[in-house]
Amino acid sequence: MNKKKVLGFTMAAVMAGAVMLAGCGGSTGTGGNNSTPKSENGTSEADSKEAGKVNISFSLWDEVQKPVFDEIVAKFEEEHPDIHVDVQLTPWSQYWTKLDAAMGADSAADVFWMNTYLPKYAEAGVLEPLDSYIEKDTIQLSDYVDVVARAYNYNEMQYCMPKGMDTVQVFYNKSIFDKYKVEQPKEGWTWDDMRAAAEQLKSQITKQGSDEYPILMELDPQPSFFNFIAQNGGYVLSEDNKTAGFDQAETIKAYQDIIDLMDQQLMPGSEVLSDTKGTDLFLSQKGAILFMGSWKAAVLDESSFASDIGTISMPKKDENNHSVIGGLGFAMNAASKEKDAAWELIKYLSGEESNKMQAEAKIDMPALISAQKYYTPNFKHVDANVFFEAAKNGELFPTSPSVADWLPSVNEISAKIFAKELTPQEGCQQMQEVTQKALDSES
Incomplete structure (x- = not known):
């Protein structure tokens, strides 16, 4: 000690x-x-x-x-x-x-x-x-x-x-898929399958002048981007907790994948999600697909349209569809x-x-x-x-003795990436420097 x-x-x-x-x-x-x-x-x-x-x-x-x-x-x-x-x-x-x-x-x-x-x-x-x-x-x-x-x-x-x-998975509104005649997701689906379904939904939503979002998520580590980093084959911390992985191509891509969904209007931008949680929009039946943790399951199960809510594993990205577990x-x-x-x-x-x-x-x-x-x-x-x-097959939420030093900074910088104040490359470089400095201080 x-x-x-x-x-x-x-x-x-x-x-x-x-x-x-x-x-x-x-x-x-x-x-x-x-x-x-x-x-x-x-x-x-x-x-x-x-x-x-x-x-x-x-x-x-x-x-x-x-x-x-x-x-x-x-x-x-x-x-x-x-x-x-x-x-x-x-x-x-x-x-x-x-x-x-x-x-x-x-x-x-x-x-x-x-x-x-x-x-x-x-x-x-x-x-x-x-x-x-x-x-x-x-x-x-x-x-x-x-x-x-x-x-x-x-x-x-x-x-x-x-x-x-708690685990992370996808909840989806069956009635929205049925309303726009889009096939509901099936186990074994991929990120590309999800994007294709979201594009179909977006096309029909626009055509009918409606206002639902194809995809919703909360822009926090566990329900979204920490999963995607691991699913792309990257890591937040190395196995020995000595090296940060924010400068990896797989990590940068995880952030870029979220930005792409926003740019293509397949999910709302941070100006919306910073004001209204993705889960709240889903509960208002304003979203077809929701990435969310099991900690919200009881609320969803008691919603007015609970019988229309489907549950499925996250779509597979480049390497896997593993959930970050808390x-x-x-x-x-x-x-x-x-x-x-x-x-x-x-x-x-x-x-x-x-x-x-x-x-x-x-x-x-x-x-x-x-x-x-x-x-x-x-x-x-x-x-x-x-x-x-x-x-x-879940993966542990990344942590270290200095987690209270680096995790808040990761959250703040990630928010700037999603708000487009920083590019994924710029933001990931900043997170790499902050996190690696904190890890180095532990020794």
């Missing part, structure tokens, strides 16, 4: 957290008025603890998922009457800043959600390695989808138990004073009953293979089996 990096992490975290907390009223710290500290859900810390029990805390960021996790934790407490869990909700916009500040002050939750930022926190030494706990309780990581389990193994140490995962894990605070209780909670949260409840509520695709059978039957219209097919 690099001590200078840890010190830099904690000091910067405390300063950043102080600024953030000042802006939101100091909801998790002791204010200047010596008021009783409050937990994330607004109750006092004294009220949230139960006498005679081991008290631990669990932090998450999704308000949609919190009610389900309240139920899961209640079941956990029934089975573990000697443990009380304080479930803390912090909105995504504040989650990482608040976590950094709490880590720096040794006051972070005992258990918390973790995502692609894991290398940063593992390098800082603030995550508890789970290998000894897993071995002691003979947990089999092979019971989980391999790519997700591997996502939380860093430097040959397991830092999280898998929660769920997901979450349950991490333990290395500074927790109740690690045994924290592990019992993590074990339960990543176990069968918890995954079953999450799957039945459609809030997450289980990474636990045995619990996947509970997920798909809850969809009335959307074919969720496609998601699990995409997971079989």
Whole structure:
């Protein structure tokens, strides 16, 4: 562990957290008025603890998922009457800043959600390695989808138990294809097949004076361009995470392919997509084809035209049609004073009953293979089996210890490419320089 990096992490975290907390009223710290500290859900810390029990805390960021996790934790407490869990909700916009500040002050939750930022926190030494706990309780990581389990193994140490995962695929509006007498997509289709169908749709839409878009996507890494980079045979980061791949011809082409769709009016330009999300346009029945992640499946399944929504794997590009896979894990605070209780909670949260409840509520695709059978039957219209097919050959969302430094820049520069403020070549060169500099700083 690099001590200078840890010190830099904690000091910067405390300063950043102080600024953030000042802006939101100091909801998790002791204010200047010596008021009783409050937990994330607004109750006092004294009220949230139960006498005679081991008290631990669990932090998450999704308000949609919190009610389900309240139920899961209640079941956990029934089975573990000697443990009380304080479930803390912090909105995504504040989650990482608040976590950094709490880590720096040794006051972070005992258990918390973790995502692609894991290398940063593992390098800082603030995550508890789970290998000894897993071995002691003979947990089999092979019971989980391999790519997700591997996502939380860093430097040959397991830092999280898998929660769920998400994949990217295509949703399409059958009624729009039928309206314009264009053949619906079929499994095994290619990028050229998609373009041909989009051109037919565009021709008919123009002829009839209508306003639908043949193709929609959200111009963010996971639902669009990170997939296309991999599908062209390129990479964002090399396998050893030492080299950025934005200067490759395959990466530049991935951006150019999106620009070409915009130029040919087969999908809206960034002036539209920056104001209105592609998914929202699709939900308004303004699009025939939508590239989108499984995390929107429940919303689509409950839409007014859900019976007209088809689901299919992404079209194959130059090399493949692999999906970039994201997901979450349950991490333990290395500074927790109740690690045994924290592990019992993590074990339960990543176990069968918890995954079953999450799957039945459609809030997450289980990474636990045995619990996947509970997920798909809850969809009335959307074919969720496609998601699990995409997971079989999916590729991890690229990450490194400096991901918090280079990924925001990649997003900003990518937006400039799509807005045509930069050419794909110019933008990719800038992203290469920023990302490689961040990677070099890790050594």
